[in-house]
Amino acid sequence: MAKNKNNKAIWNTRIKYNTSSLFQKIGNSIDVDKRLYKEDIAGSIAHVEMLFKQKIISFKIKNKIIYGLNKIEKEISNNKFEFKKNYEDIHMNIEKRLFDIIGDEAGYVHTARSRNDQVVTDFKIWIRSATKKINTSIDKVIKSILNLAEKNIYTIMPGFTHLKNAQAVSFAHYLMAYVEMFNRDKKRFTNSLDILDENPLGVAALTGTSFNIDRNYTAKKLGFKRSTNNSIDTVSDRDFVLDFLYNSSICSMHISRIAEELIIWNSDSFNLINLSDKIVTGSSIMPQKKNPDLLEFLRGKTGTTYGNLFAMLTILKGLPLSYFKDLQEDKELIFKSNDIILDCIKILNEVLKNITPNKKKMFDLANSGFITATDLADYLVKNHSISFRRAYEKTAAIVNYAEREKKNLDKLTLEELKKIEPKLSNNVLKVFDLKNSVNSKKSYGGTSFDNIKKMIVKYRKQK
Numbered sequence: 001m002a003k004n005k006n007n008k009a010i011w012n013t014r015i016k017y018n019t020s021s022l023f024q025k026i027g028n029s030i031d032v033d034k035r036l037y038k039e040d041i042a043g044s045i046a047h048v049e050m051l052f053k054q055k056i057i058s059f060k061i062k063n064k065i066i067y068g069l070n071k072i073e074k075e076i077s078n079n080k081f082e083f084k085k086n087y088e089d090i091h092m093n094i095e096k097r098l099f100d101i102i103g104d105e106a107g108y109v110h111t112a113r114s115r116n117d118q119v120v121t122d123f124k125i126w127i128r129s130a131t132k133k134i135n136t137s138i139d140k141v142i143k144s145i146l147n148l149a150e151k152n153i154y155t156i157m158p159g160f161t162h163l164k165n166a167q168a169v170s171f172a173h174y175l176m177a178y179v180e181m182f183n184r185d186k187k188r189f190t191n192s193l194d195i196l197d198e199n200p201l202g203v204a205a206l207t208g209t210s211f212n213i214d215r216n217y218t219a220k221k222l223g224f225k226r227s228t229n230n231s232i233d234t235v236s237d238r239d240f241v242l243d244f245l246y247n248s249s250i251c252s253m254h255i256s257r258i259a260e261e262l263i264i265w266n267s268d269s270f271n272l273i274n275l276s277d278k279i280v281t282g283s284s285i286m287p288q289k290k291n292p293d294l295l296e297f298l299r300g301k302t303g304t305t306y307g308n309l310f311a312m313l314t315i316l317k318g319l320p321l322s323y324f325k326d327l328q329e330d331k332e333l334i335f336k337s338n339d340i341i342l343d344c345i346k347i348l349n350e351v352l353k354n355i356t357p358n359k360k361k362m363f364d365l366a367n368s369g370f371i372t373a374t375d376l377a378d379y380l381v382k383n384h385s386i387s388f389r390r391a392y393e394k395t396a397a398i399v400n401y402a403e404r405e406k407k408n409l410d411k412l413t414l415e416e417l418k419k420i421e422p423k424l425s426n427n428v429l430k431v432f433d434l435k436n437s438v439n440s441k442k443s444y445g446g447t448s449f450d451n452i453k454k455m456i457v458k459y460r461k462q463k
């Protein structure tokens with residue numbers, strides 16, 4: 001329940017009884033939305049500057065209000081501010097404190113606005129800067145990936161489909177698939193900023209206002225490209241909240257896929273990477289264990305980011321226009337997803353600095369499972385003028401033979417190969433060399449060493 005300087009509810013003249021303590025407990029959001037204090041104060045300062053410019057409030061009142069708001073900002077920043085649950089939210093807590101500091105003239109700050117436009121303004125500004133922070137931290141992960149990739153251009157591993165050996169790839173190329181995922185995340189976050197870039201301030205409760213305000217002025221002051229077009233939509237719209245939650249969900253899904261992959265590679269069965277002691281934990285009963293708990297944490301957190309997206313989608317489904325208290329849930333969901341993403345990105349960055357590929361194991365695994373079979377089929381097409389489908393059949397026959405003989409393809413002699421395809425010459429043997437195989441994929445985006453080097457340079461230059 002919000003109170004004025006006489007410790008009475010702002011709506012006390014109208015509503016006779018105090019809000020029930022249970023409702024106060026459930027309905028207050030101060031513990032969550034106090035994170036918006038800077039944005040709330042910036043919004044209020046822009047608002048009163050506009051009110052003065054439009055001759056709605058006097059110079060003296062404007063200055064007094066700005067003085068009070070700046071003082072409140074310092075108090076909050078220095079942990080000297082007492083947040084009160086009975087003042088419901090950050091907007092009311094600040095307004096109430098303004099009364100304490102400057103007296104009755106604080107009553108002018110809420111001219112021509114409502115908490116409904118105020119909260120959307122604060123929130124959009126907050127999400128805008130949170131988005132930029134997330135993108136900066138994604139950049140750091142990309143850098144770590146590139147550092148690891150640079151050291152592993154010639155590290156050869158099996159590329160999998162269906163988790164079965166498919167074709168040999170460079171470990172660096174594999175890692176840089178993650179760079180593409182993160183680049184898309186950054187773009188997705190950035191794209192959402194354009195939709196969000198509209199100033200809500202001044203639509204008041206839902207209809208706009210009869211005061212002669214200048215919304216373009218506050219838009220400019222608060223860094224918005226333009227003002228929203230429809231007052232009712234403005235206070236009802238939380239699409240920008242969904243965008244952020246969706247973007248966070250995809251980003252955390254990417255992190256989860258990487259984490260799962262690293263867990264598999266770290267398993268005793270695969271043993272393709274080692275995790276340093278900094279990023280593993282032990283078992284309370286099995287003394288030998290080094291578990292990849294951190295990676296599991298990254299994978300598991302995706303459940304919460306998806307949950308937050310679905311919570312918001314559900315809140316909005318069927319909600320009529322315009323403002324309802326249901327919408328207040330949006331802050332908690334966004335803050336949680338934001339914190340998870342930032343934590344997970346930081347942890348992933350730590351992980352990437354603490355993994356080493358087990359190069360021999362990678363190579364040996366790549367050298368099994370007839371992984372160069374496609375290279376042989378390609379060779380037959382290029383050197384023996386047959387169609388790919390025909391070459392596929394001949395190669396399959398050779399693979400069947402090797403399997404019967406329990407031999408790798410590179411262990412077959414020319415004589416053995418000639419039993420199936422008599423036209424083959426010594427030249428064919430080089431297709432079974434893994435390094436050759438990797439380096440032959442020179443098509444744009446492929447795993448050849450030259451491509452990888454060029455991509456590293458390109459990624460390092462990107463903004």
Ligand code: ARG
Binds near residue numbers: 029115116328
């Ligand atoms: N704390 C509220 C929220 O976050 C602010 C808007 C309140 N508006 C209202 N009419 N009750 O949604």
